[in-house]
Amino acid sequence: MQEIGKQIRQIRTQRGISLNAYADVLGVSSGYLSNLETGKTQNITLSILEHLQNDLTLVPYPTDNNDELRLRLDRVYNLLFALQSCKPDAVEYLLRCVEEGAEAFLSHYTSSPR
Incomplete structure (x- = not known):
């Protein structure tokens, strides 16, 4: 549990x-989250663990390429x-880069030769 706590803190601070x-996002006290991050608590509800997994991707799942x-x-x-x-301007820039890049690649690889 201590390793997961370290991951939580690392990702949270990187963001x-x-x-x-x-703690507010998770619906827990800041003391509980601090104890979870430092490994001082071993108790975690399934709903909190699911939220952390969905938000932070703590444990990678074995997946196929689409997953x-x-x-x-x-x-x-x-x-x-x-x-x-x-x-927000950085988000707009990044989204525009991804959209335009994907469109360019898609049009290049799906267009038929003339």
Whole structure:
């Protein structure tokens, strides 16, 4: 449980989310989240664990290629969603790059030669 706690803290701080803010997102006290991150508590409800997994992808699942793409897209969504509150212009730029890049590749690889 201590390793998961370290992962939670690392990802939370990389995203620039405070302990109190993330505790609010999870619906737990900041003391509980701090204890979870430091390994001082071994108790976690399934709903909190599911929320953490969905939000942070703590434990990678064995997947096929489509599932891996879905997990990565979900992770990108969560990162962009978190970034949106502090830097919306960066989110717009990143989304535009992905959309235009995907369209360019798709048109190149699906167009028939003339």
